[in-house]
Amino acid sequence: xxxxxxxxxxxxxxxxxxxxxxxxxxxxxxxxxxxxxxxxxxxxxxxxxxxxxxxxxxxxxxxxxxxxxxxxxxxxxxxxxxxxxxxxxxxxxxxxxxxxxxxxxxxxxxxxxxxxxxxxxxxxxxxxxxxxxxxxxxxxxxxxxxxxxxxxxxxxxxxxxxxxxxxxxxxxxxxxxxxxxxxxxxxxxxxxxxxxxxxxxxxxxxxxxxxxxxxxxxxxxxxxxxxxxxxxxxxxxxxxxxxxxxxxxxxxxxxxxxxxxxxxxxx
Amino acid sequence: xxxxxxxxxxxxxxxxxxxxxxxxxxxxxxxxxxxxxxxxxxxxxxxxxxxxxxxxxxxxxxxxxxxxxxxxxxxxxxxxxxxxxxxxxxxxxxxxxxxxxxxxxxxxxxxxxxxxxxxxxxxxxxxxxxxxxxxxxxxxxxxxxxxxxxxxxxxxxxxxxxxxxxxxxxxxxxxxxxxxxxxxxxxxxxxxxxxxxxxxxxxxxxxxxxxxxxxxxxxxxxxxxxxxxxxxxxxxxxxxxxxxxxxxxxxxxxxxx
Numbered sequence: 001x002x003x004x005x006x007x008x009x010x011x012x013x014x015x016x017x018x019x020x021x022x023x024x025x026x027x028x029x030x031x032x033x034x035x036x037x038x039x040x041x042x043x044x045x046x047x048x049x050x051x052x053x054x055x056x057x058x059x060x061x062x063x064x065x066x067x068x069x070x071x072x073x074x075x076x077x078x079x080x081x082x083x084x085x086x087x088x089x090x091x092x093x094x095x096x097x098x099x100x101x102x103x104x105x106x107x108x109x110x111x112x113x114x115x116x117x118x119x120x121x122x123x124x125x126x127x128x129x130x131x132x133x134x135x136x137x138x139x140x141x142x143x144x145x146x147x148x149x150x151x152x153x154x155x156x157x158x159x160x161x162x163x164x165x166x167x168x169x170x171x172x173x174x175x176x177x178x179x180x181x182x183x184x185x186x187x188x189x190x191x192x193x194x195x196x197x198x199x200x201x202x203x204x205x206x207x208x209x210x211x212x213x214x215x216x217x218x219x220x221x222x223x224x225x226x227x228x229x230x231x232x233x234x235x236x237x238x239x240x241x242x243x244x245x246x247x248x249x250x251x252x253x254x255x256x257x258x259x260x261x262x263x264x265x266x267x
Numbered sequence: 268x269x270x271x272x273x274x275x276x277x278x279x280x281x282x283x284x285x286x287x288x289x290x291x292x293x294x295x296x297x298x299x300x301x302x303x304x305x306x307x308x309x310x311x312x313x314x315x316x317x318x319x320x321x322x323x324x325x326x327x328x329x330x331x332x333x334x335x336x337x338x339x340x341x342x343x344x345x346x347x348x349x350x351x352x353x354x355x356x357x358x359x360x361x362x363x364x365x366x367x368x369x370x371x372x373x374x375x376x377x378x379x380x381x382x383x384x385x386x387x388x389x390x391x392x393x394x395x396x397x398x399x400x401x402x403x404x405x406x407x408x409x410x411x412x413x414x415x416x417x418x419x420x421x422x423x424x425x426x427x428x429x430x431x432x433x434x435x436x437x438x439x440x441x442x443x444x445x446x447x448x449x450x451x452x453x454x455x456x457x458x459x460x461x462x463x464x465x466x467x468x469x470x471x472x473x474x475x476x477x478x479x480x481x482x483x484x485x486x487x488x489x490x491x492x493x494x495x496x497x498x499x500x501x502x503x504x505x506x507x508x509x510x511x512x513x514x515x516x517x518x519x520x521x522x523x524x
Contacts, residue, residue, distance in 0.1 A: 006350040006357065009346060009350060010362055014366070017407075018365075020377070020403070023384055034387075035383045036387035081284065085278050085281030085282075088275050089275075089281075096275075111481075113485070114500055118292030118296050118500070121292065121295045124493065148281075201373065202374060205466070209488065220375050223375045223379060224375060227382075228470070232383055236376075236379070240376050244372060247372060252364065
């Protein structure tokens with residue numbers, strides 16, 4: 001009985017939480033301009049989205065491309081910078097280490113708007129014109145701390161003698177790094193990269209303040225400008241639906257794999 | 268050992284990066300906040316904020332909305348997290364995934380979907396929709412950390428307490444809640460801080476009728492009132508600083524993967 005009420009509560013909460021998405025998904029299969037007005041089944045919005053055949057001629061498509069490109073570049077640079085930094089930090093002691101850890105936590109704890117405003121003022125102060133480069137720099141600032149925090153625990157868990165042993169057995173420092181250190185750090189680097197990538201994809205405020213006036217749009221800033229113009233572009237409905245389904249499938253696959261691994265390990 | 272200790276220099280590029288893009292920008296905020304538009308030292312920006320009834324009103328409203336949102340998220344999220352973490356009440360991992368999923372979707376998209384739903388149902392956008400919409404956005408961020416703590420919690424404490432004669436109510440308040448405090452605190456951090464600083468989300472949910480503190484900062488920066496905008500940012504930074512004192516500084520912030 002208790003279980004029944006508990007399940008009721010959980011599913012009620014989920015139904016309410018998912019109501020907006022479900023309606024968006026349903027009305028992505030009709031052509032009507034406003035939500036709630038069903039004008040017959042159609043996949044026109046989906047084809048419009050992929051052919052870029054809509055008002056604003058491909059602005060949405062280029063926003064999507066920008067978002068992915070910026071996230072890829074920022075996450076890659078953040079992963080390299082963060083991993084090298086983590087190796088350095090791990091080998092530091094005392095006050096210096098504390099100071100770096102403190103600075104490293106600032107972009108995580110700071111609200112995006114503060115990070116955005118502070119970087120905006122920095123670029124103004126240094127007379128740097130803003131555009132692609134500043135957005136990517138800002139995203140690297142946002143993402144690298146997460147990589148550092150994901151790689152550091154792997155270094156702490158590692159037996160330092162393994163690296164020393166490789167050197168004693170005649171490996172060059174570069175070989176020891178590639179063949180010994182890197183495989184051990186890989187899981188941390190991967191989760192750091194994924195986190196960095198999603199942080200960048202999700203970001204709105206930092207992009208908003210550092211993109212300058214060159215007309216650069218990511219998905220977030222596109223949606224923001226679009227919504228302020230009044231009303232949601234109908235083509236955003238299939239996009240929201242597709243992203244949702246994509247993430248759902250991804251999470252289910254990850255979870256099934258994790259459960260399988262757990263079962264295999266139990267055996 | 269000497270070979271190993273030299274590797275500390277590997278941190279150098281990132282140290283330079285942190286100084287340039289994290290420390291320096293914050294110093295510049297402080298610099299701008301204490302200057303007038305011609306670059307002289309001045310407390311005028313803060314005087315303007317304190318005497319501007321609109322700005323103070325917005326500031327108070329932002330705090331109020333953020334506190335209300337956080338409390339509602341705890342009230343709705345704690346029972347949910349407790350049920351999800353309880354093996355007797357919930358055996359499926361699917362429900363857990365469903366609660367985590369929204370955290371991975373672009374927040375503006377989710378907010379827009381919520382606003383569209385209000386619109387479709389003919390609900391007038393205003394303070395009510397603002398709070399409901401924010402709860403929609405941030406509830407998963409409250410549930411996840413509490414769920415994490417509760418599912419790792421040693422059940423024998425609860426059993427021991429009830430064996431020793433504690434009532435269920437006492438077990439809950441004296442054992443369960445104190446043990447889940449770290450989860451509640453990181454939930455509060457993940458809900459309160461974004462709500463107090465948001466600007467786009469509040470604009471969507473109220474059709475720009477209600478302004479929150481973030482919107483005022485954005486408007487000032489965008490209309491080139493950099494000094495005043497920097498002063499307002501500094502005020503927000505202080506609020507965030509006070510909130511983060513809640514958290515034990517030694518604890519590392521865990522990423523959500």
